[in-house]
Amino acid sequence: MKYLVMVQGTQADYEAQSGKANATSPAWGEKDLQEMFAFMGALNNDLAESGELVDGQGLAEPAQTRLVDVDKEGRPVITDGPYGETKEVLAGYWVLECESLDRVTEIANRIQQCPIPAGAPNYPVVIRPIMGGPEVAS
Template identity: 60%
Template sequence: MKYLMMVQGTQADYAAMGGTASEGSPAWTQEDVRAMYAHMTALNKDLTASGEMIDGQGLAEPARTRFVTLGVDGEPVVADGPYGETEEVLAGYRTLAQCSTLQGGGVGHPAPGGPEGRGFRAGSPCPTTWLSDLPPDGRDVRPAGAVYDRFSPVGSGP
């Protein structure tokens, strides 16, 4: 079973990391930014040492995100996107081979964005979901007898 741990953020959060404050997102100092990177590096090292970490990436700010739809003529239409200043979007992710927080025990996953303090909000959610276990060739390797809906196993948790 593999898991996707998502880190959320807003355009205001990215601006705050660059030193521009807004309501709900105080400006970060260089020390705040260094503390965040130190925290994330330590967490990634712990997850790697425990065998949980597969991959992890930070994503570009919402202002750089593009929204691609299919036009009526069948051609792609690229727009700046529907993201407002305060709408949360995916800011980064970690792909995990296992997730000790969901499974109990292990490293555990403290606030994935950074240590508590300026710029970090207590109780910020870190959505974590399991990834499909179907191989790229589409063979169904799910356990026999398991009932699945479109997104998750029904009656049999991961």
């Protein structure tokens, strides 16, 4: 079964990671970033070796986002991000092929162990089965 495993963040989190402290997070230092990248690299290597990694990527900050919608006449309405009405956004993801929901939950728990600076927000890891495969047992 394939699963989409997602981590979340906010524009403020991206700013903190670039060294700018804010009301929700302290500034990340170079050591903090190196620890995070080393952790994620090791995780991705392990998932690739086990054959469970289909794809995984970190995403650019919300400020680089573009929203495409249509107005009442069907004309495109294009808005550049970030969006004031949006709190958390997708910060990164993995597409994993795992034997069970229990296994992908183990991986999500490992993702939660990623080092972050004291006081930085920690978001839940979201697991979504990808449709098109066998049914998910309840």
